[in-house]
Amino acid sequence: MHLSTRTTTWTRALSTALTTLLTAALMTFAAGCGGAGANGEGDGDGDQTVVPAAPTGLEATPTDGEVSLSWDAPDDAESYNVYRATESGVETTDPVAEGRTETSYADTDVENGTTYFYVVTAVADEEGDPSSETEGTPFAAPSALAGTSEDSQIQLDWSGGAGADAYNVYRSERSTDGASGDPLASGVSSASYTDESAENGTTYYYRVTSVNPEDAESNASNEVEKTPFDDPPDRP
Incomplete structure (x- = not known):
């Protein structure tokens, strides 16, 4: 084989190899531009969804x-x-x-x-x-809280809050803006409660809150002030 023939053969082989490598590189680059990104999917035109x-x-x-x-x-x-x-x-x-x-x-x-x-x-x-x-579960606070003074106890009654699953009763010896401190009674199932731990002659302030099935607590009811007495004449 003449030298010129061998040179032509090598040139063609080298050209074919370079073409193959270039084609593969271009395909890889195109796939990277049009493929899926970190937070989306490619649409084939280089954009990400x-x-x-x-x-x-x-x-x-x-x-x-x-x-x-x-x-x-x-x-x-x-x-x-x-x-x-x-x-x-x-x-x-x-x-x-x-x-x-x-x-x-x-x-x-x-x-x-x-x-x-x-x-x-x-x-x-x-x-x-x-x-x-x-x-x-949305729910309403109790309303119309009222109390009756008795001997060593206070009877409380209120209008139940819609959606309430139970009630908490709060007591304080001073007026408060809302439910303050720990409840006197929690999980009360009815719209009434008798405070049998009250002492005659001591003035108490009461509020009640609603509790829904997820144990969320509502705002407090109105406040009521009561003083138990030994046989009070007019039950203030």
Whole structure:
């Protein structure tokens, strides 16, 4: 074989090898540009579809006629959708609120005494998976607290708060702005209570709170002031 023939053969082989390597490098580069990123999926044109992770730390705080929600934001979230149901296993089909930009939501379209279940999703280019589920039962504070002074005891009665599962009774020897200190009685199942530890001649101030099934406590009722007496003539 002549030298020129061998040179031509080597040149062709080298050219083929370089072409193969260059093609492989270009394909790898294209896959890297158009493939999935850290927080999304490629669309084939080099762009990423951002799908945020699920929000975490979802908490519900029920009060009178309201359930307040709060959660922690995942990376890349642009807005949030809130879903609600009255049974566990919330489906993410019909949001009670959508396009929320804050990491909180106050659900006021609720009924006291009804337990609501919630999940939240984060949205960017697409909607992500739902958060873990939480629940809350809105409930009202007791009202119309009244007392009757008796010998060494005070009889208390009140109007029950809607959605309350039980009541806590508070007593103090001075007027307070709300429920103060530890309750005198907790888990009272009816809308009445007899304080049999009262001492004649001592003035007491009472308030009552509602407790819902999740052990959340309401604001306090109105305050009532009573003094037990030994056979009081007019039971003040």
